[in-house]
Amino acid sequence: MKKWLKISFSLFLITILIIPLAACGKDEVTKVRIGEVTRSIFYAPQYVAIEKGFFEEEGLDVQLTTTAGGDKTMTALLSDGIDVALVGSETSIYVSAQGANDPVINFAQLTQTDGxxxxxxxxxxxxxxxxxxxxxxxxxxxxxxxxxxxxxxxxxxxxxxxxxxxxxxxxxxxxxxxxxxxxxxxxxxxxxxxxxxxxxxxxxxxxxxxxxxxGHLPYTSFMTKESFIKDNSDTVEKFTRAIYKAQQWVDSHTAKETADVIKGYFDNTDLDIIEMSVERYKNQDSFATDPILDQEEWDNLQNIMDEAGELPQRADYDSLVNTSIAKKVMEE
CATH class of the missing domain: 3.40.190.10 (Periplasmic binding protein-like II)
Structure with missing residues (x-):
């Protein structure tokens, strides 16, 4: 009888341990690898999204790497070294002009002026x-x-x-x-x-x-391959929601508050300089307040590229820009 009671108690302990573990399995964490073209105060909302836990709230484990240069960033994305690139939107146009079978899609804008x-x-x-x-x-x-x-x-x-x-x-x-x-x-x-x-x-x-x-243009955007959006639409939506939360946070808080949050990304820069830099960018509306990249900005980008003699060919807005995810997030 005692032996049976011991077995029953052991089974009970196993059961109560398994139930929480099973519940945890329902909230799986998804890893997302971001490659940023450079480390810059210009990208303050991205660092806010990480430090304020907005990605974590969405069940995302973000791994941030500085890929140092547009060419390197795009190479990392195309070779599956990263999942999402934070880089100038002109790079997606260059890739498209080369006849990519899996085009790079801009899905969330971060900055909307030159920096x-x-x-x-x-x-x-x-x-x-x-x-x-x-x-x-x-x-x-x-x-x-x-x-x-x-x-x-x-x-x-x-x-x-x-x-x-x-x-x-x-x-x-x-x-x-x-x-x-x-x-x-x-x-x-x-x-x-x-x-x-x-x-x-x-x-x-x-x-x-x-x-x-x-003027306004999609200076820096989050982008990924079309196939990644197709296969991981839920992840891209969660990612965009986290960025939108951060954009709204930066817009509604002071430059000093933002500087305090992101200072760990700029160890060799005095806090007053970080605050001053954020203030400059806020004053000239460099930080986008939502992730939508609109047609007018896209056209301005291509006009600037054309003026510089660097536009290989006009790129269709609907082919390289996806606003449906951002719009869905903002309507919630």
Whole structure:
């Protein structure tokens, strides 16, 4: 009898242990590998989504890698090294022009303006774009969105980048700031927080914003292969919902509050610089407040690419942009 009671008690213990485990199985965690083109305060909402637990709330375990460059990011996506890419939307157009069988689809926009600033070596009290003529300008890599948006802004103000400037474009992205710091160029095109750091240290002075000059465009978007959306529609929806929550959070909180959340991603940058950078981007509406990439922005992107001579061919909006997921998330 005692032996039977022991067996019954053991079975009871096993049963009560199995039930919670079975319940946990219903809430499976899905891993999603993101490749970001660079580490930037410009991508603040993405870091907020991670740090505030918005991805975790959706049952997603996000693994973030900095893939350093548009070409490398797209290669990682196409070769299944990552699931989702955070990169300029122009890369999806380049892939499409090469006749990809599995096109890359933009499904959630993160930033909606250029993120660079014009930095002058000398302090200029009354800046005019004409001051750039005949100067040495340290620009961004040819074919990338910063360079194209930069040239668009220059032409808008009557400056031919190839004729009116001593234009330097053969410096790698990672070495542009050090090159300017060491004495190369009278003007340079820089992202935050480098622009604010240079201003604080007296290396340069911010005189204009390329984001303001070039208008709204899908500067950086989350994208993935069409097959991934088809096979993992629920995951993509959860991902987009987390990003939307983060976009709304950043929009409704101060730059200081956002800086406090994302500071761990920028260990070598002072908190006041992070806050200043977030404030600049908020003031010029660089952070998209929702994940929808609209037709007007898409057209502006292609117009800028065309003006720079980098548009291989016009890409159909409906073929490379999926707004149905974002719209569903926003309607909830």
């Amino acid at each position: 660079t600033f014009l930095v002058a070596r000398e302090k200029i009290d009354n800046f005019s774009w004409d001051l750039l003529k005949d100067s040495t300008f340290l620009g961004q890599r040819k074919g990338g969105m910063p360079q194209m948006a930069g040239e668009f802004a220059l032409k808008k103000h009557g400056i031919d980048p190839q004729k009116d400037l001593n234009l330097i474009q053969n410096v790698d992205f990672a070495n542009i700031a050090p090159a300017f710091s060491s004495g190369t160029g009278e003007f340079v095109q820089l992202f935050e927080p480098t622009a604010s750091v240079f201003e604080k240290e007296g290396i340069g002075h911010i005189v204009a914003s390329f984001g303001v000059e070039s």
